[in-house]
Amino acid sequence: MKGFPDLPPIWLLGTMGLSWAVAEARPFASTGQVGLWVGAGVILLGLGIIAWSALWFWRKRTPIEPHHRPRTLIVEGPYRLSRNPIYLGLLLLALGWALSLGPFTALVPVPVLWWVLDRRFAAVEEAVLRDSFGAEAKAYLAATRRWL
Numbered sequence: 001m002k003g004f005p006d007l008p009p010i011w012l013l014g015t016m017g018l019s020w021a022v023a024e025a026r027p028f029a030s031t032g033q034v035g036l037w038v039g040a041g042v043i044l045l046g047l048g049i050i051a052w053s054a055l056w057f058w059r060k061r062t063p064i065e066p067h068h069r070p071r072t073l074i075v076e077g078p079y080r081l082s083r084n085p086i087y088l089g090l091l092l093l094a095l096g097w098a099l100s101l102g103p104f105t106a107l108v109p110v111p112v113l114w115w116v117l118d119r120r121f122a123a124v125e126e127a128v129l130r131d132s133f134g135a136e137a138k139a140y141l142a143a144t145r146r147w148l
Contacts (some may be wrong), residue, residue: 007066008121012090015113019098023106030102039100046092053078053085066121073133075140083126083146087117122146 004010031038056079057064062071064086078085094113098106126146129137 006120008087008090008117011113011116011120012094015094015109016097018109018112019094019101019106022108023098023101023103026105027103028105031099031104032102035099035102039096039098042092042096042099044096046089046096048089049078049085049092050089053089066125069128070132073129073137073140075144080144082148083141083144084117084122087122088147090117118146 054064056074056077060072060074062074063069082088091110091114094110095107098110126137126141129141133140
């Protein structure tokens with residue numbers, strides 16, 4: 001789709017909508033009230049990770065948007081634990097949403113989001129980091145896990 005904004009939050013919203021649709025169409029078992037509370041906690045955790053990660057982009061004055069060349073390599077804060085903490089946060093939002101919906105079938109689209117974020121965004125961005133920062137990026141990528 002030409003002109004479609006190819007951004008991770010758009011993929012997240014699509015995943016959340018698909019989780020809702022699947023849960024409505026094919027409800028299978030339910031997480032009940034526990035799922036609602038656990039889902040809310042997972043959503044809050046995801047929002048916290050995203051905010052903490054975004055803060056480092058602001059501090060380093062480098063673009064946060066995918067498909068933009070970074071001005072600096074961020075290796076502090078959450079980036080010590082994961083090369084892609086914002087994408088991890090987005091996955092947690094999708095997981096928390098699916099859990100809070102109730103039916104376990106709502107979880108089905110979540111691995112698809114992980115695959116899209118991993119292949120369409122993370123892998124591409126890591127190639128840009130290697131190209132932009134050379135040996136420094138290679139050392140960081142070798143020392144830090146992509147997800148957790």
